[in-house]
Amino acid sequence: MDISTIIGIVGTCFCIAFAIFLGGGALMFVDVPSVLIVVGGASAVTVVKYPLSHTLQAVKVAMKAFFHESESPAELIQLGIELATIARRDGLLGLEGVEIKNKFLAKGIQLAVDGHDEEYVARILASEINQTIERHDRGQHIFKGIGEAAPAMGMIGTLIGLVQMMSNMSDPKSIGPAMAVALLTTLYGAVIANAVCLPLADKLSHRSKEEKNNKMLILEAVAGVQKGMSPKVLEEMLLTYLSGSVRATLDLGTKK
Numbered sequence: 001m002d003i004s005t006i007i008g009i010v011g012t013c014f015c016i017a018f019a020i021f022l023g024g025g026a027l028m029f030v031d032v033p034s035v036l037i038v039v040g041g042a043s044a045v046t047v048v049k050y051p052l053s054h055t056l057q058a059v060k061v062a063m064k065a066f067f068h069e070s071e072s073p074a075e076l077i078q079l080g081i082e083l084a085t086i087a088r089r090d091g092l093l094g095l096e097g098v099e100i101k102n103k104f105l106a107k108g109i110q111l112a113v114d115g116h117d118e119e120y121v122a123r124i125l126a127s128e129i130n131q132t133i134e135r136h137d138r139g140q141h142i143f144k145g146i147g148e149a150a151p152a153m154g155m156i157g158t159l160i161g162l163v164q165m166m167s168n169m170s171d172p173k174s175i176g177p178a179m180a181v182a183l184l185t186t187l188y189g190a191v192i193a194n195a196v197c198l199p200l201a202d203k204l205s206h207r208s209k210e211e212k213n214n215k216m217l218i219l220e221a222v223a224g225v226q227k228g229m230s231p232k233v234l235e236e237m238l239l240t241y242l243s244g245s246v247r248a249t250l251d252l253g254t255k256k
Helices: 003-023 032-049 052-067 073-090 103-113 118-166 172-226 231-241 244-254
Strands: none
Touching: 003 052, 003 172, 032 052, 032 118, 032 172, 052 118, 052 172, 073 103, 073 172, 073 231, 103 118, 103 172, 118 172, 172 231
16 A cells, blocks of 8 residues: 555645634535536546546556555566576476466566567567556546646636626625635635646556566566576666666675
């Protein structure tokens, strides 16, 4: 579970709610027509912009912002070195009984053990990487789309409220409450966009980059194992996927 995402969203909503509570009653910030315009309108606009199936899949992709934890590249490198050591000693068939928790790495090693050539294995793994990134990009775009549509629908709701208010100018007492209701749609749109959807899109973008980096590392590791590469040479090659500071620490930990 990614605690930072939960803390960020809950903390933002708490600050907004607490400010509302300190300023007076919370019920004055509840307006059903405004919710319908912003939430319903933004949802409908999103369905127009993207296929319905992609929109529904975005919910599943969004779960990566809350519950997905990327594996440490350093751990993947260490595992790749261990697999290379076994392959150098016992051949590729020696990897058949090795338990590998990472599904992507396990798939690549199994393809190698099954006797497929390096080009075929690399093509299969690269295709899966591209498909994964494409799914993630769709999810990010959909949440960015909602983040763009919600404030726009909020503005539309405000204009509707202003028209309704202007049509009832004969009653001065109704102007203040009507203006407050008109502004609620703008508030709803701003909160949905800036407290939820746009931050989620940015977090999904970060997760996507992490996963792509890890899978590219795995692709290189599988290729090295297939070629019978020396574990030390493979280590040096895979270390390029780490930042300089982490790389130095890992070097110190793996030198014999």
